[in-house]
Amino acid sequence: MGPTRNVCLAMAVLPWWLLMPLWCVGQVQDVALKAAYIYNFALFTTWPASAAPAASFNVCATRGKPLWNSLQKLDGKIIDGRPWTTVDSAASPRPGKCDITVLPEGAPAPPSCGQASALLVSDGGLSGRSSAAITLVTEDEHVRFDIDTQEAAHCGLKFSSKLLRLARNVQ
Incomplete structure (x- = not known):
C-alpha cells in the first residue's frame, strides 16, 4: 500500500470514526432514558x-x-416507602421476589405474570406479542412504550390514567 492509498483509506474511514462517539452517547442516553421510564x-x-x-x-x-x-x-x-433495589434475575429467581421484572430484548417472556403481582416490562419487541404489561419500543430514534391493560389486570396491577395517556398504544 502506497502513501496515497493510505491517505485515501484514512479519509474514507475518518468520518465514521468521528461519528462513533456520537452513536455511543446516543446508545447510553437511550438506556438511561429507558431506566427513567421504568422508574416512572x-x-x-x-x-x-x-x-x-x-x-x-x-x-x-x-x-x-x-x-x-x-x-x-x-x-x-x-418507591411506595421502600428503597429501589436492582436484583440479578438470574441469581435470585424466587417467585414473589420482584416488584418489576425487566426482560431484555428478545428474551422469552414467562407465561402470564411470571411472578405474583410483578410488573413485567419488556425492553423492545412488538406490542401484544408477549405477556409483558409494558413494552418499551424505540421508534424513529425515540423511546416509546405500549401498555397491555389486560395483562396488567391479570397480575392485579393498575396504571394511573396519567401513565395511560402517555403510552403510544393501550390495549
Whole structure:
C-alpha cells in the first residue's frame, strides 16, 4: 500500500470514526432514558393490597445487559416507602421476589405474570406479542412504550390514567 492509498483509506474511514462517539452517547442516553421510564412506571402503578411488600422495592433485571447499570443507578430511590433495589434475575429467581421484572430484548417472556403481582416490562419487541404489561419500543430514534391493560389486570396491577395517556398504544 502506497502513501496515497493510505491517505485515501484514512479519509474514507475518518468520518465514521468521528461519528462513533456520537452513536455511543446516543446508545447510553437511550438506556438511561429507558431506566427513567421504568422508574416512572413504578411510580404510576398500583400493586394489589394482597401483595406482601418486602423491605425493598425489587427490580429484577439481567446483569450484563444494557439496562443493568442504568437501573442500578436508581438504587436507594424510594418507591411506595421502600428503597429501589436492582436484583440479578438470574441469581435470585424466587417467585414473589420482584416488584418489576425487566426482560431484555428478545428474551422469552414467562407465561402470564411470571411472578405474583410483578410488573413485567419488556425492553423492545412488538406490542401484544408477549405477556409483558409494558413494552418499551424505540421508534424513529425515540423511546416509546405500549401498555397491555389486560395483562396488567391479570397480575392485579393498575396504571394511573396519567401513565395511560402517555403510552403510544393501550390495549
